[in-house]
């Protein structure tokens with residue numbers, strides 16, 4: 143197949159993001175502070191600023207029963223579900239379908255007072271990865287989103303300030319085998335979800351406001367998104 147212009151960047155970014163997502167919090171370099179915890183969900187952040195702007199990297203680990211990594215990534219990647227779970231979204235369009243596993247999105251997020259409204263333009267790639275720990279086990283699934291350019295939508299030429307983001311959702315499914323002679327059900331499934339994100343707000347916004355927004359929005363987002371996937375899949379055949 144002919145190579146798309148973004149292919150080399152996608153390949154490299156996916157490798158870097160997946161290896162970072164696989165690292166434990168301890169290995170990931172120091173400075174991670176736990177800032178939210180809710181049951182199996184643990185959210186860490188590092189306080190970082192670039193040109194005086196808050197770009198705090200975020201790393202969340204969550205364990206959800208009853209769903210697979212494929213189901214989580216499928217509902218995160220596909221545009222048709224996004225308005226159901228992404229509450230800060232004002233508008234979303236798919237600018238380009240590079241392939242069935244790679245899309246280019248343009249999204250505007252609801253304005254967060256007193257900051258000006260933001261938009262994001264990024265490629266999104268979904269991929270199945272071999273399970274190196276257990277060759278017979280379920281595959282690992284990932285979605286990587288990374289800011290990119292588009293000739294028709296230059297940054298900051300309308301009402302929105304363009305954010306720059308890199309996001310990695312990495313999902314590892316575990317199957318606890320059912321008792322002899324009983325069939326596999328969703329009760330035998332659990333999924334370890336690692337969500338890493340770095341969002342550069344693209345233009346000045348008060349650090350205190352941004353950190354308050356991050357503290358409020360990220361836990362809400364991951365809880366709402368995983369509850370959405372459980373609800374969407376509960377009466378459907380398991381998608382490995």
Ligand SMILES: O=S(=O)(CCO)c1ccc(-c2ccc(C3CCCC3)c([C@@H]3C[C@@H]3c3ccccn3)c2)cc1
Nearest residue numbers: 228230251254260287305309341343356359360363
């Ligand atoms: O995982 S994704 O790829 C899912 C696709 O939508 C993604 C997640 C988050 C963002 C995002 C974009 C802008 C902003 C801010 C920056 C200054 C003012 C708006 C935020 C702030 C952190 C808060 C936030 C956190 C979680 C969800 C939404 N909002 C987040 C974009 C994409």
